[in-house]
Amino acid sequence: QVQLVESGGGLVQPGGSLRLSCAASGIIFTRYAMDWYRQAPGKQRELVAAITSGGTTNYADSVKGRFTISRDNAKNTVHLQMNSLKPEDTAVYYCNAHLGMAVNYWGQGTQVTVSS
Numbered sequence: 001q002v003q004l005v006e007s008g009g010g011l012v013q014p015g016g017s018l019r020l021s022c023a024a025s026g027i028i029f030t031r032y033a034m035d036w037y038r039q040a041p042g043k044q045r046e047l048v049a050a051i052t053s054g055g056t057t058n059y060a061d062s063v064k065g066r067f068t069i070s071r072d073n074a075k076n077t078v079h080l081q082m083n084s085l086k087p088e089d090t091a092v093y094y095c096n097a098h099l100g101m102a103v104n105y106w107g108q109g110t111q112v113t114v115s116s
Contacts, residue, residue, distance in 0.1 A: 002026035002105045004095045009110030012085055016114070020080040022095030022107055029076040033098055036069060036080045038091035038112075045094070049080060063089075085114045 008020040020036065033052045039045040049069035050058045057069050068081040078095065095107035 002097075004097060004105055004107035006093065006095050006107045006110040009093060009112045011113045011115065013116050014085060014087060014114055016085050017081070017083045018085065018112060020082065020093055020095075020110060020112075022078045022080075024076045024078070024095075024097055027097060027105070029097075030073050031099060034069075034071055034078040035096040035098070036078075037094045037096055038089075039094070039109075040088075040091040043091075048093070051078065082112070085112075087114045090114050 003025045005023045006020060008018060010018060012018050031053055033050065035050040036048045037045050038048050046060065048060050048063055049067055051069045051071050055071065059067060066082065066084045069078065071078045082089065090113050092109040092111050094109045097105045
């Protein structure tokens with residue numbers, strides 16, 4: 001059974017930082033590309049950051065220079081370090097694991113709220 005379990009969300013003031021984690025089980029983690037998506041109320045889910053099985057990263061323009069995605073293959077975990085957070089970063093953040101377009105798994109999401 002495949003599980004992706006996100007953690008690390010919460011309430012933070014503008015300019016603050018959070019570190020999200022996604023622990024994967026039931027998959028051969030090193031074969032999967034891992035992504036972080038987010039969905040704000042009334043908006044479509046959008047790709048925030050991605051990391052390939054080989055460690056190549058990619059970011060949405062809105063988070064470049066502020067967010068960093070990384071993976072720990074020894075712990076089957078992917079992280080999203082989020083710095084200089086803005087109110088517009090408020091959303092539910094989802095972890096995704098995929099093998100190309102054929103295999104796709106989602107976590108349950110973790111809420112991030114940026115507010116003073």
